[in-house]
Amino acid sequence: MITVYFNAKAIKIRKSLTLVELLRDNGYVDGCFAVAVNRSFVSRNDVVNALLNEGDCVDVVTPMQGG
Template sequence: MNTNSNQIQLLVNGQPCRVSFNRLSELLERYAEGLYAVAVNQQFIPREDYPRVTLKNNDTVEILMPMQGG
């Protein structure tokens, strides 16, 4: 079995994702652009807290983009 102990498994917008970092801000640099809101394990995270949030193995992250239309 080939597992890397430096990686954590996340669920990002319903998709499995394995990453080698644990900061929410790093995840957002790679997976989000523009305006968005974020929830980790169904908890809304204020933008100013992004750099302080540490992700753990099996966390669920939802990155929500605004929708236009009507």
């Protein structure tokens, strides 16, 4: 098990978990959102193959409406 930070919350995950699996496990399957790992945005194509490492910070950003 390793520790990563998902939306600023420390969580334990298995070592070989991919970014897409982490997103799916947390309800981010479809929709309009962007993902950054260690403050670098990850393209939709790269999310599938991205492996997470100890201490990685994963942030999910969703658009907001307002005025």
